[in-house]
Amino acid sequence: MDHAARPGWDDYFMNIAGEVARRSNCLTRQVAAIVVRDRRIISTGYNGTPRNTKNCFEGGCPRCAVRTDASAGTKLEECTCSHGEENAIVQAAYHGISLKDAVLYSTFSPCLLCAKMIINAGIKEVIYTAEYPLAATASGLMREAGVLLRQHPQTP
8 A cells, every 4th residue: 555645634534525515416516515523524515405405406496597697606695505514514413413623624615604604513623625706704704713714725
């Protein structure tokens, strides 16, 4: 076994988040988050329509169904999808799992709504790959709340 090829923890968890994103049913962007504590995955989530509703690709989200050239962050009032971070947090709550002092890995930096949920869930660190277009206020709020935030370099 080539130990040099063995991924570090951040690479390992970010690669898993990338795989979880493939489950997304959003037609615009595939995003996922995983929540880790003590180097163990305790929750995962990807963006898409709520449980027991039609998927985006089935016409479940009006924003995706229209498929206009809405730029990132516009017409959000028409979107019925939940974000990956939101779903990872809600999935943990659904199963009665505390996220206090956990680390969240996400394929995108959190939006403002997700940042507020991350703070209130007690997550202590967020590691993300790509910068979400509307993330400045969210990152400022998380830093103010003491949540560590860092960008992980994309791997090929």
